[in-house]
Amino acid sequence: MTLDPAASGRPPSIRDVARVAGVSHQTVSRVLNNHPSIRDTTRQRVLEVMAELQYQPNRAARALASSRSRTIGILSAMSTDYGPASIMTSVEAAARANGYWVSVANIDPSVEGSISDALAQLRAQAVEGIVVVAPQVRVFEALATLPLDIPYVTLQSTSDDGHALFFDQYAGARLATRHLLELGHRGIYHLSGPQDWIEADARMQGFLDELNAWDAPTTAPILGDWSADFGYFAGRELLRVRDFTAVFASNDQMALGLLHALRDGGVDVPGEVSVIGFDDIPEAAHFWPPLTTVRQDFPELGRRAVAFLLGELDAEGAHTIAPQLMVRNSTAPVAR
Structure with a gap:
């Protein structure tokens, strides 16, 4: 029974x-x-x-006299990519600085019930707030159907639902594209991230809108997978047409593979082709040539996420952090 x-x-x-x-x-x-x-x-x-x-x-016996878990949960989509991994590290550092521990529940967005099960796991640990580090569209669609009665904040989103905190990916992409246009480039390709990723879509839209604002020729974005291997593959394919003078890669890893392909093809960067990335990974300044890219301040995002959960930030409306253009030696004025 x-x-x-x-x-x-x-x-x-x-x-x-x-x-x-x-x-x-x-x-x-x-x-x-x-x-x-x-x-x-x-x-x-x-x-x-x-x-x-x-x-x-009942966590009272284990939470000393305060009867609090002093734990923040992270709902993660099991990504080893630089952005999500850096965000998780930054959230944990900020939590520890505020006297909190972190518990991570990994999900597979493609598996039905994975998100609700992970939330149940975090609730079972009496977490006092949840940080969502899962940038796939279907994750946010599933979260919209689930009741959450504890504080939570979603990162890598673009929604204005009162729980969002994110870098302005759209503005960062326009910044990168504008930099190339100001250098005189008009034949510009974009290596996009995976189609289901919110960040990839925002960067792609920013690229297209900036081209339109300048009345510049529009090229179809090339859908990638964030990896240096794909950047190398895309670069080899682009060398077959040579109808471009610049490429905006949606992350620095794809930019690295692209630089490798251009070097193998005997193309001078930035003399013949300019390349710009996104993220400003620690190695970006040591690529050859050093990579022009868009920086995201991940420690600041982690600090704000924890402050949001602790009620130290206004919970009304979305909070955005502006990215920063880092100009290095991989971009130059178009060759005449």
Whole structure:
């Protein structure tokens, strides 16, 4: 017989969860503490039962006299790319500076139920706020259907829903494109990021709108995958047509691969072709030539995200951080 704790008028306990899930209460405890010995199938079953019973663990005994977890949750889409990884590092540093720990719940946006399960996991740990570091469109679509009754902030978004904090990707792309146009370039290609990524779409739109504002010829963006390998592949293909004098890559890794391809093809950068990236990764200043790029201040984003959750920032409306153009030696006036 399935236990229904609500019928008894009391909140469900850890033993109720264990009984419904068919495991021991020690196993439920290990799931709550992210113990590595628990099988994924068992962990998933326990989390599903917690959500079904609306179980909220009592953390008072472990949170000293304050009865607070002093924990901030991060909902992450398991990306090793520089941007998301840097944001997570910055959020954790800012949280620690404010006396908080961080708990990360990774999701696979392509798996149904992954987001709700991850949120249940974070809620089971009594996190006091959640930072969403998952830049795929479908993640935000799923979040819109889920009730969140604790403070949260979404990064890498472009929405004005009262929970958004992000770099102005659109403005950064226009800044990069304008730099090339001011140097006299008119044959400009754009290596875009993956189609489902909010940042990639905003940068692509900024590129197209800046070209239109200058009444410059528009080229179809080339959809990439953020990797240096793709930048190299795209560069080799572009060398077949040679109808361009500049390329705006949507991130620095693709710009690196592009520089490699141009060098292999005997093309001088920036003498014949100018290249600009986006992110300003630590190695960008040491590319050859040093890469002109758009800088995002990730430590500042992490600081603001934690301040937002702690109520130190106005929660009304979106908060944007302006990117900065870093001019180095990979861009120059178009050759006449």
